[in-house]
Amino acid sequence: MSAASNSVTKAWDNPVRRGILLFVAMFFIVLAVGIIQGTASILLILTQATAFALIALGLNIQWGYGGLFNFAIMGFLMVGGASTVFLSYPVNMAFWESDGPMMLGRVLAAFAVAVALVLLARRVDRIGITGKWRTAVVALAWFVGYIIYRTQIDPAAAYIESTAGFVGGLGLHPVLGWAFGGLVSAVIAFYIGKISLGLRTDYLAIATIGISEILRALIKNMDWLTRGTMTVSPMPWPTPLPQQLQAAGFSIPDSFVYARVMFLVLSVVILIGAFFLVQRAYGGPWGRMMRAIRDNHIAAGSMGKDVTGRQLELFIFGSILMGIGGAMLATFTQIFDPSGYQPINHTFMVWVMVIVGGAGNNWGVVLGAFLIYIVWIISDPLAQMIFLNLSVITEQLGWGAIPEIDSRALQMRVFVLGVVITIALRYAPKGLIPETVKSS
Amino acid sequence: MPLIELKHVVGGYGGAPILNGVDIAIEKSDIGVIVGPNGAGKSTTLKAIFGLLKVTGGTIDFGGENIANSLPDKLVPKGLSFVPQEKNVFTSMTVEENLEMGAFTRRDDYSATMAWVYEMFPVLAEKRRQPAGELSGGQRQMVAMGRALMSKPSLLMLDEPSAGLSPRYVIEIFETIQRVNKEGVGILMVEQNARQALAFATKGFVLAQGQNRFTGTGPELIADPEVAKSFLGG
Amino acid sequence: MDELIFFINRVLISGTVLGSIYALGAIGVTLIFGILRFAHFAHGDMMTMGAFIAFLLAAALAAMGITFPLPMAFVVLPVAMVITAILALGIDKGFYAPLRARGAKPVTLLIASIGVTLMIQGLVRLIFGSGTRQMYVPGESKDIFRIDMSWAGGSRPINITEPQLIMFVVTAIIVIALHFFLTRSRLGKAMRAMADNADLAQVSGINTALVVRVTWVIAGALACVAGTMLALDVALMPDLAFNIVLPIFAAAIVGGLGHAYGAIVGGFLIAFAETLAVFNWTAVLRPLNNILPEGMELPANLSLVPTEYKLTVAFVILVITLLMRPTGIFKGAST
């Protein structure tokens, strides 16, 4: 007995054995949930968890490797979702046959003019306008550029929304849409990083949460591009949809299982690909440099390493994974609903995944992603069960039933998430599978 | 009985100990000066007395009890004061507010003590409403000393009070320290201007690698050829 | 004249209301940062918590049949402030103090405050549901004072609601009280000392643990006021204040983290910038239509930023501050 517990303790101290132990434990949890909730249901959870694992991997690159705080995860997921809508949603002929494209062309031209104006204004020091005056000229250029842009975009947006609804998609393959989501995220991350990566950590946290909210406001209100709160659905899948399988003769329950299995396999392949790319990069000289920068910012800088440049790389790579993950989620649920994005569900949950799993350790982060996502999902039915039982008691006591059990139980998971991260910070600050520090 | 007595103090910042057995004894009438090479553990000794790091061995007797590992908010009311080497004033607060902070632990009327401090440093009285951050280096050092004196300590500890001051100010500060001592405050200070400080020290301690090397009166140490050769630069 | 009245109603009064709320929130954020050196992310949720406590107390009093000429939520405010302050102390003791004792980095505390955010939001929704509620107890209504402006040639009155009026008074009282506390009282000065130089404060014998507790008490009490006022002005909901965490932090940063007065100025600055940016200038400039040539009327909506993007205003000011003067606009001034 004591020998057995002894060997468990030993295995626990060895990070590799500990990892294996935890993954095995998770396998049984998945199995248990699968048996209780049904195969189709666990497949749904697993597919979404896979997408979140990809996203968490992205945050791990930024926070675990680079020590870069990012609270804009929700924003990147939305960007990924909107991008895949644009690329893979069927073509909207009503838009292409209207004056919309023409007007958008003018918007683009106005945008170009605005950009050119600002760029020109920034170079007025060449003609002798410097210091405060230059700043004033640049500010004026921003303002005028903004007005020019607004004069074109406002009527164009109103026109498209009233005639064609929205721009629609390009009808391309969803996987291309995912890649596009990564690409757009990369571009946005480049500019965000340029502006904000020099900031202190707490400022960076606030700045990125602001960016996230602005991205949400944009995507939610640019109805002409994203349909905003009217939502876009159904999004096409890269793999056969349940309905298609049903048409091919599968029974309805089977069709869901097989369709989700195929989607899951595709997602897992992408996750594994990303995982090994990241793992290899981090094991090599690039990763060593990143660790040096993270652990000793100043020394690395004085060693002539381009700290900001490297950090920008990390920020972009991480954001690409977030964009792809966000696109996958939108495709899988078949609906893109900008109002469905919440900082809690889409930013903080990913943070909990990384902290609980073990920042800096890709295995840990993937484990954390699956574990937390499952906890997140099963908190709801679990809480409902508890509430229903409590409700019976309160009724017997004559206090009446607990009202709105459904919506309350749903909120239980937010509380659970908070408790989990608090416990993790207190008792396992390095996570379930801590970063292995190689002394080389 | 000495005012403070360190017996074989061992301590450090969590890793390997920095102090490996320091012995110091100071009477109320003493000016004790600790000298030694860089990294010898001089500042660490003062911090150890003041509870700012972990003492793992030995005893620190002050006022008849072992105060090792007591925290400053307990030590200040007991009569111990400390002027750190750097960042020793509240830069955003006025001179007077700095002094008031020194009297934080006192619940009695401290206006007499403040008058005494202003009398000791007349220039501070002039600048009492000015933020301490706007003062010169020498004046800041006075604010720092004044702050430490506001609690009416029986032992004042100073870490390199003359660091970074012009020679004129160094002399002034040293004179002030002697005056404070005459008014009944024991002094324990660390100094880089070793010769100058030892000249008026009634107790001198040469520290190296966290241990006492030589102990004696200041003039004795200056006269010791070995001390002069190894620690006072010939 | 009517244009001016419109401007006063829409910008001056709304801006002051918003500014009061931002300022009270930002003071808490800035004090916590000054003393504990971390960005307390859960501050918005402490505001929400305070509002719900005031709501509960008000509902309880109303249920007992007690009535007051003032909105009930204001009457119970002192009690709600005490309760929120105690809860803030408890949150610190339970969640932040153990991490500090371990010597955790500020960023760990920042992450811990996300945990607190999640727990508060979860609990509030669990107990109160996720719907929107009215902060007024049944039978109460928002009294509106109409200041007749006909003497100045205006056809419309200046409108100010009762809670808005009380809000101005309460904010003014709090700001003045805080000023005296920080500059006159022993503990207030100790707080400034610790924000200035925590190590030296400790060396001076200042009871830093006590200062930390006082900080949480003040931050919690002010959060309760700000949350209750916000709920009275808008409505009570679980994500009431989480949504304004960004402008509040922007206000604290613009004013210079750690500077209480800076936070107040920052709060009003951000609030007025937001209000002016989404203000529809056509309403004020309409008389120009008379002198503008035919076919050049002002557009119906002439606001700098569409209302949906109000949040961007705080953000843009924040980013500009961080890039140009990361220490805030008051660096160099002594507070």
Ligand SMILES: Nc1ncnc2c1ncn2[C@@H]1O[C@H](COP(=O)(O)OP(=O)(O)OP(=O)(O)O)[C@@H](O)[C@H]1O
């Ligand atoms: N906060 C700290 N944490 C860890 N080690 C420290 C710390 N402060 C000092 N040390 C180490 O303790 C040793 C003694 O330092 P101390 O400051 O006491 O030297 P000193 O004798 O005062 O030298 P100096 O003349 O440079 O002031 C040094 O090796 C130093 O690196």
Ligand SMILES: [Mg+2]
């Ligand atoms: Mg030293």
